[in-house]
Amino acid sequence: MKPRRSNLLGRFTKWVGALSLVLVTTLGGSTALAIAPNPTQDITSQYAIQGTIRQGAANPVEGAVINVVGEGFEGSATTNARGKWEINVPNKGSYTVTLDLATLPEGAKLKPGFENVRTVEIDKVNTVVAIFPLVEIDDPNVTPPPTTNVVLSRIFAGLNFGILLAMAAIGLSLIYGTTGLSNFAHGEMVTIGALTMFTFNRVMGLDIILSALLATAIVTAFGYTQDAVLWRPLRKKRIGITQMMIVSIGLSIVIRYFLQLVYGGDTKVLSQGTTWNIFGVLMPAINVICAGISIIALLGFAWFLTRTRIGKATRAVSDNAALAASTGIDVERIVRIVWVVAAALTGLSGVFIGLYFQAAWDTGFSILLLLFAAVTLGGLGTAFGAAVGALIVGMFVELSTLVIPPDLKFAGALIVLILVLLFRPQGVLGRKQRIG
């Protein structure tokens, strides 16, 4: 094996003399890639992605938000009064640029045939342009949209997001309630749902409903296997819940980067075309349908938990596993069922979240903390609480963009989490003794 010229010492000898740069290279070297690729130079002067967003020549769009992800870098920009935006990126490579459709003015939409997610390569030139052409408006004096409509559209988006979060949050809460595991690998089940949906629907070209069912089935099987192969043996070994939590962090890292290996680091576009007008708010049809199906699934789950024998047994195990076991409930069997039900709900949620937000290798991880926030808000381990918490989080995330910059909307939801712990640690629906 020949030593590679491009590595540490090779670069070192080449760059002696380029004083300030040498330091970064020798010290950073190969390890600089550890967390995120570090620039070897001051990045403000190097690579950039830019563009202009306008509805026709006379109508630039101000305040539209563009996000860039790729090569370990994340950034966002807002268009200025002339509709221009620019994001500096640290390295050459491939970046996914997303135009946040929710930040466009009322009625603005992309020209047919264009998606709001694009992949750009920075290779030969340092600055590339990403274009999102909007349908042109000739009237230079477009009236700004009435605020009520903006608020209403945010409320709808919040409800929609909240409902999707609710299914995954219930899954997380069920597992926590019955096994005590704060499962940090839960987000990856969401991701697997979204990405397998992409495989079935976009790569293999299957029917959308069939794809959704298959994707959910795969996540369900994954949940069952995960419990059988990993968590059940660990429970048998009587490993503490803190240790299990750290194991789940390890598992989350492994699955996430495995998915990145298989699917690559770019965003997979899943959204579909048509939009519906609901009370004057334009909503993608698919999102409305997903929300409807989710509500049915949530109601079905509520029926299962309160009316069936297994559901009642689940709640008993959740309350007190030892006591439940002494009344003849097979706790391990219940835990197995819980994993299957939780994975199914989470997988379905993943499919819908993919359709709502697009799918990427870290989709689930990026909402994991929101799920924890939802579960904690509702009261750790209470299934219905998690649903309520998810709705609050979803609403808060979307409504907060009316006041704070959109790239801070997740931060807002997490601040609420801390405030709730400060004033009502048992959560909205939790009981006091749970906080122990």
Place this chain on the structure above:
Amino acid sequence: MEQILANALGELLTPMTAAYALAAIGLAMHFGFTGLLNFGQAAYMLVGAYAFAMSTLAGLGLVPAILISFAASIVLSFVLGIPTLRLRSDYLAIVTIAAAEILRFIVSTTGLNDVTGGPQGLSGFARDFYSINPFPAGEYGFWAWTMDEKGLWVRVVAWSLVIIAALFVSKMIRSPWGRVIKGIREDEDAVRSLGKNVYSYKMQSLIIGGMLGTLAGIVFVLPRAVQPGNFGTGLTFFIWTILLLGGAATVLGPIIGSMIFWVLLSLTDGLLSAGVDSGVITFITQNQIGGIRFMLVGIGLMLLVIFRPQGIFGNKKELYFNG
């Protein structure tokens, strides 16, 4: 081949290794000795890095900048500790990880471009530090450890800090204060029944460990630019892996853990990359190696926690994960 080995062994002394060791010593204080599940060590590092960079860029000297960083770190400890230290341990885990992400979102928001540099971060803040470099220009060291005078200066400072921190923590742990702290880890209620204010002791531990994390943040950014992307949850998980590798309830563990961790990562990286270049490994490309090593870290973390939770140097009796 020799090149790969040299790269890997070069990692032993990098300021990066020192920074991770410092952060892991802080985490050992939190988790190993007090039993606090802090999953937001990245937040402390972020606070250190940004407070230091912003103060020096504002024209303050090195000492005021470091003092400001420590003050910010203490404020963060109160913000994290007050709502959660009375609650069950997994709440602290969730709140700390959430706080770390909140801070990262805030410093990288484009609205704060003028203050924090937004998504691009900050650079050019370390001039003061390098201007007091006592070493004359030239090349130092040999073989895998060749460096220029700046590299030598930053390494000397970083590793001195690591040694001071390690001595300080081992002194603290052997003091009466340390015995109370360890008592809290073993049985909080027993310590409370002895009339100790458990909450206050936990807060003190959180502050001290957090300040070490802050110092680590400063060391981490001295040789590079401050970039918000570096302070994600991945950073915290790496520090946890290092801590558990060396042994959570030890002082030497985090240091050796950090060295082993970075040498192994660099080694696997080099070997994989050489394998891909020479055509031995065909199922991945050069770009995917970064992902593979994250997977290795994840697998390592899982195996460690399941099979050797006390780490390489730890004593099994000393460490339970209670919770």
